[in-house]
Amino acid sequence: MHPSILPLRAGLALLRVGQSGLPGRAGAALSRAASLRLQRAERPAEAAIDALRTRLRQSADTVEVVDYGAGTRGDKPPVRKVADIYRRAATGAAWGRFLFGLARELRPARVLELGTNLGVGAAHLAAALALNEADGGPETRLVTLEGAPALAALAAGHLARLGHGVSDDPECRVRVVVGPFAETLPGVAEAEGPFDLVFVDGHHEAGAALRYLDVLRPHLADGALIVLDDVEPGRPVREAFEQLRAEAPSAYAGKYGLLVHTAAPGPDSRREGAPAPAARESVPPPTSAGDA
Known part of the structure; x- marks a missing residue:
């Protein structure tokens, strides 16, 4: 077990995220995620991602990074060590398990x-999609946006080595799109939506988060x-989360804020509508789905 799993599991229990107001399938998904446990068939995929983490943590390589407004403090050099990027910006092991x-x-x-970054968060998401398909679910698609071309190329290589098809071809599980979110998101939303799950992990500013979600609303299932x-309190995106959670069912999980989009009634409810008024509905507390 990764050493960060147990502290996060305890923290999530303390926050009582299993008793959040997320309705329906979202509530069940939050309860499962908060347990941070793996079923036996899921362990090889997560072990492969752990091996990727080790390679990144020990990497001596450097990469050129283009920032388009990350919402982080301080100037950063354009060429950075991959190991430093992993340490500072990659999705942590416990939070990857949560996703x-x-x-x-x-x-x-x-x-x-x-916000693809090095592709670690995407690796957790893609692994889950692959297992869902193997369990008999429908074909799936993960589209991940990254501003820095060199980072996007690294991430695509990592995902491909984990066994995921990475291409613009609709038959491939993963598509990596390069460019500023403001330029790429509208076209991606139109071509690839409606989306059932959205992870916003880039351009960490309140105004940016609100703008991107405004673009996405017509393209959410x-x-x-x-x-x-x-x-977290004091972070720029907290302001956006507080504004959005007044309009939609929500849960606060320490580092992540979760919101459920409910479309207004219409001829195509998967494409139209805005968040419904907030609801508060209990869901069962986290339960073990197998050994961690």
């Missing part, structure tokens, strides 16, 4: 990630789950 659990339980057909990264 994996969300996707396994929610069983989304279309997933969108804003009814009941879609939105996960905002870095919503």
Whole structure:
């Protein structure tokens, strides 16, 4: 077990995320994710990602990074060590397990990630989608957006070595899109939606998060789950999360803020509508789905 799993499991229990107001499948997905446990058949995929983490942590390589407004403090050099990027910005092992659990339980057909970075978070999501398909689920698609071309290329290579098809071809499980979110998101949303799960892990500013979600609303499935990264008190994205959770069912999981999109009634409820008023509905507490 990764050493970060137990502390996060305890923290999630303390926050009582299993008793959040997320309705329906989103509530069940949150309960499963909060357990941070793996079924036996899921362990090889997570072990492969752990091996990727080890390679990144020990890497002596450097990569050129282009920032388009990451919402982080301080100037950063354009060429950085891969190991430093992993340490500072990659999705942590416990939080990756959390994302994996969300996707396994929610069983989304279309997933969108804003902020590919080195592809670690995407690896957890893609692994869950692959297992869902192997369990007899429908074909799935993960589209992940990254501003820095060199980072996107690294991430695509990591995902391909983990066994995921990476291409613009709709038959491939993963598509990596390069460019500023403001330029790439509208076209991606139109071409690839509606999305069942969205992970916003880039451009960590409140205004940016709100703008991107405004673009996405017409392209969200009814009941879609939105996960905002870095919503701890005092972080810029917290302001956006507080504004959004006044309009939609939500849960606060320490680092992540979760929101459920409910489409307004219409001829195509998967494409139209805005968040419904907030609801509070209990879901069962986290339960073990197998050994950790």
